[in-house]
Amino acid sequence: MWRFVCGGLLVLVVSWIRKGKNPQLAGLVVLFPVITVVGYYFLSQSISPIAMQRTIVLSILALPAVAAFLITCYYLVGRMAIGWTLLCGISAWLVICLIIIQIYQHIL
Structure with a gap:
């Protein structure tokens, strides 16, 4: 609620x-x-404070995914319907998130 x-x-x-x-x-x-x-x-x-810190670090590392979403939406909003624009933005976000998770797993 x-x-x-x-x-x-x-x-x-x-x-x-x-x-x-x-x-x-x-x-x-x-x-x-x-x-x-x-x-x-x-x-x-x-969770413990240390686990919370790790979660926050991953969130910081995920900022490029948010940028990918916003940049994708910026370029597509005038070219296609808003539903497709948002779907493409979410797809860009997901791809970058998957890359970030792979990098994060290799670092830690």
């Missing part, structure tokens, strides 16, 4: 900001880590 409420509030805030003087700020609000905050909170209840 908590995630549902946070997600709904995020949509409202983005819509409200988009109609304001600086609609570009809506792009920053979308990047607010609602799911990450909730996920880390509950994860921290069940």
Whole structure:
């Protein structure tokens, strides 16, 4: 329920900001880590601080996957329907995540 409420509030805030003087700020609000905050909170209840640090390191290493998603969406949003654009963005994200996981497993 908590995630549902946070997600709904995020949509409202983005819509409200988009109609304001600086609609570009809506792009920053979308990047607010609602799911990450909730996920880390509950994860921290069940794992050690060292395991939590390792999880955070993997999240930091995964930032290129987020960039791949955003860059893919940026280039495709004017060329195809939004559903296909988002699907391609998710695909790019997934490919980069798989590469990052392989690298992470070899490092640790």
